[in-house]
Amino acid sequence: MTSRERFLAALNCQPLDRPPIWVMRQAGRYLPEYRALKEKHSFLELAQTPELALEVTLQPLRRFDLDAAILFSDILVIPEALGQGYHFRTQGGIGMDYRLDSKDQIDALDPTAIEEKLSYVSDALKLIDGELAGSKALLGFGGSPWTLATYMVEGGSSKNFERVKGLFYSDRLAFNALMEKLVAALIDYFRMQKSAGVDAIQIFDSWGGILAGEDYQEASLQWIQQIIDAVRDEVSIIIYAKGTSPHFARQAATRPKAISVDWTIPIEEAAQQIPADVAIQGNLDPVLLDTTPDIVRQGATRILDAMSNRPGHIFNLGHGIHPTARIENMETLVETVTTYSQ
Secondary structure (H helix, E strand, O other): OOHHHHHHHHHOOOOOOOOOEOOOOOOOOOOHHHHHHHOOOOHHHHHHOHHHHHHHHHHHHHHOOOOEEEOOOOOOHHHHHHOOOEEEOOOOOEEEOOOOOOHHHHHHOOOOOHHHHOHHHHHHHHHHHHHHOOOOEEEEEEEOHHHHHHHHHHOEOOOOOHHHHHHHHHOHHHHHHHHHHHHHHHHHHHHHHHHOOOOEEEEEEOOHHHOOHHHHHHHHHHHHHHHHHHHOOOOEEEEEEOOOHHHHHHHHHOOOOEEEOOOOOOHHHHHHHOOOOOEEEEEEOHHHHHOOHHHHHHHHHHHHHHOOOOOOEEEEEOOOOOOOOOHHHHHHHHHHHHOOOO
16 A cells, blocks of 8 residues: 555545554754755745745655655745735744735735646646655645634734734624635635645644634634535545634534644544544644654554544644654654554
8 A cells, every 4th residue: 555545545534554644844944954955045935936845845755754745835825826925024923015904905805816826836736746656645735714814914923813803803894805815715726736736635724723712613614614615526625723622523514534633632532523434633742753752652652542443543743843853753753653553
């Protein structure tokens, strides 16, 4: 069984001898080869140059026996394609070139011609797909409409999200107009990714957990539902929403192929809330990769044991890998998963 076949079998909740493994944000600053590239190129150059995106995507696969590759890109390519560019602040965090302050600015956003505007993403995926030649699964991704809106309305990274929450509460007409444009753009974007060779797409609702519980459905999940409904017959969707464990049943009702679980809930408890025909991804605390190989092995084995009788488990971290992760710990993680037996 190839790595790609293993990943697709898990995504379809078929029994396997061990789960497939990939890691969110699996390329990055913990790799010396990535740091060497970053000395020569900015993040935007890496993401927007197909040959460089190919190189960064493949770097972790050259080191580790992972079952899937994930495109090196950024969720904020969608706001950029709509007309609101982004950059990285010198003091840290993300900055948008301007923030959305009015309904007129929202109306000016242009969600058309996504495939043309983001052709560099499609070109990178085609290069990656050619290099993998069916040996590994290929994953694309995008931000959820709500998570993208937080950056667009706040003007970048935020601590308290007052502006975007205020828009949701006080001007639902403008909020819905923004969501509708993001949904339209993301549907086209995900279809483009599928045409370029991806096997599945992960929707990152990284800021879903900052919403009041009673608002999660209206502010975020209903818009994710519209995307899944539009592309369900074309490409498999994985939902990842940080800090939303009370909403697993609601997320499962959108009928994704898989739900990715953060590290704040025991994965066996998540499995009790998620239907057996929806795969589960997760959920090692990324901080463990900053510790020791023994601690990593113990943490990974606990998750593997907890999910050993549940078909449809894809091993992953509960969030993206940290720049401080130690390579020997990543090696231990992959070895623990790929050699696991019940």
